[in-house]
Amino acid sequence: MSGSNADVQQGLTGDLVTSRGLRPDTVHAVYAGMGGMCSVSEVERYLLGTDGLPQLQRDLVSHAVNDLIGSDRTAAGTRAPYSDSSVAVAAGYAHSPSDGDVLAGRSPRDPGDDAREPDERELLRLMSLDVSDLLASRTPASVERLPRMAREYFGSAIAAFTVIAENRQITLAADGAATGDVPRELSFCSETIRFDRTLVIPDTLRDPLFSDNPYVLGEPHIRFYAGHPVTGPGGHRIGALCIIDDEPRCFTQEDETKLRTLAALVQLEISAPRRAG
Template identity: 40%
Template sequence: MEEILTTYFELTCEGDELDVQGYLTGLVMLPAPQRDLLAQVINELLDSTGSLVDGAHYSNQEATSSSGYSDYLRELALSPDGYDFAAPPAGDHSTTSAGTSPEVATSTGAGCEGVDSAGVDEIEFRRLHALHESGLLETGAEERFDRITRQARDLFGVSSASIALITEDAQVIKSVVGPLGQDLPRNLSLCATTIKHNRTLVIPDAAVDPEWRHHPLVAGGPEVRFYAGHPLCTAGGWRIGTLCLMDDRPRTFTQEDVQTLRRLAAQVQVEIWV
C-alpha cells in the first residue's frame, strides 16, 4: 500500500490520501482519471516484481487498451456505470452474491444465500479468526477510534456514533460517543446485519419500516429510529464490525452522506490495519 501511494502522489497532486486508501479498499469511488492512474501504478509495480497476480482494472476499455496491460487483466463483469463495485474486497469470502449487491441497502436481512451450512460455518470460523487476530477485542477503548466516532457524530449531527465489533454471539462496542450504542447479544445487533454485505445499510425511520419496526431496539429500549452503518474489514477483507450512526429521531440520508460515512469507515480501517 505504501509503495502504491508514494508512487501515485509522485505522479499527481490530485486526490486526498484517505480517499485513495478508501478507494483501494473498496470504500470510496474516485474520478476515472485517478482510477486509471492508480491502476497504471499498480500494474507497473506488479510488472516490475514479476508477480503473476491479477492486475488492476481501468475505468473503460479505451484506457485498458492504451495501458499496455490489457492482455494481463482477467475479464471483468461491469456494473451499469462501467465499474465493478459488486466484487467483495480481496480475501472476503463472507458474501456469495455475484454482481448483484448495491452499494447502499435500505434494510436488508439477507444472509449467505446459496451456501450450504458447512460453507457458512467455515466462513464464520475464518471471520472470527480474523477478528481475534486483529487484537481489537483485547485493547479496550482507544483514542484513535474515539476521535473518528466523535467526528462522525458531529459531522452528521446525530445523537450517537459507534464502532462495533461482531463476535460469535455478541456486539462489542469498541468506541461510542452518545447514549446509543452498547454491548448486546448478537441477535439484537443492527450492526450484525450490516456486516452481512459489503455495503452501507441505511434505515431512515425504523418505526415505519416493516423489517425493523418490531425490533426490540426500535419498539422498546432506546427506541432507535435512524441507523446508518458501514462494514469494517481486516486487511484480508473479512468484515469484523461496523462504523455506525444512530438517532432517536428519523433522518434523511443522502448519497453524499453515504460517501462521507464510507470515507470515515476508511479512516477506521486504516487504524485497524495499523
C-alpha cells in the same frame, strides 16, 4: 508494505498530484481534516519523493488525493494506491494492482468470499476478528475520535464503531448515549456486515426486519440507522461504523459517501501497525 512497495505508493501518488495540478497545501488541508498528523512541509516532501511517511500517514495522503480528484470508485487504475487493498475497499474503491498487498504478491479479499458456505464464512470472519487483536487490546484514541467526528458531522444522537463477535455486538468506541454489548440477534450492525455496502434504515418502524426490535420500541429508541462495514485481516467484515438517531431522517448519496469515508479512516487506523507499549 515493504520499502519498495511504499516507494511505489509514494511515487504514484506524487505523479498523480503533479498530473492533476494539485497543490501540496491543498492536499494537506484535506489530509489534516481526515486526521493526518504531519505538517504541510512533511506532506510536500513526501509528494516530491524526498522523504517518506509512516504507513497510516501515507494512506491518509492517498485518501485525500483521491477525494480531491474525485476518483472513479469502480476503476482500478485512476486513483492513488493504498498500502493494502482492504483499506481501498473500505473507502469504496475497487482493488488496484498498485495497492501494497497486491504488489507484494498477496491476493486481495477473494471476491467470491460471499459465496462460501455460511459456516465457513463465519469461521473465517471470527478468525479475522481474533487476529485483528481489537478485542485483546485497548481501543486507540485515534479510533475513539472517529465516532465523535461522525456524530458531529451528521448531528446524530449516537455514533459508534462496533465489532460482531460470535454471539454479541461489542462497542469499541462510541459518542452519545452509552452503548454496551448487544445480543447479536438484535444487532443492526450484524445486518450491516452481511454485505459490502452501506446499510441505511430511514425509519425503523417501517422496516420489517427491525420494527419490533426492543432497541426500537425501548431505549435508546432507534428510529434511524446507517452503518458501513469495516474489514479485518483477509478482508472479512468484522464490524461497522454507524450512526443512530431517535427520529427518522433522510440520508443522501453525499451522506453515504461521507460515512464510507469515515469508515475508511477507521480501517486505516485498525490496519496500521500497533506501537509496542
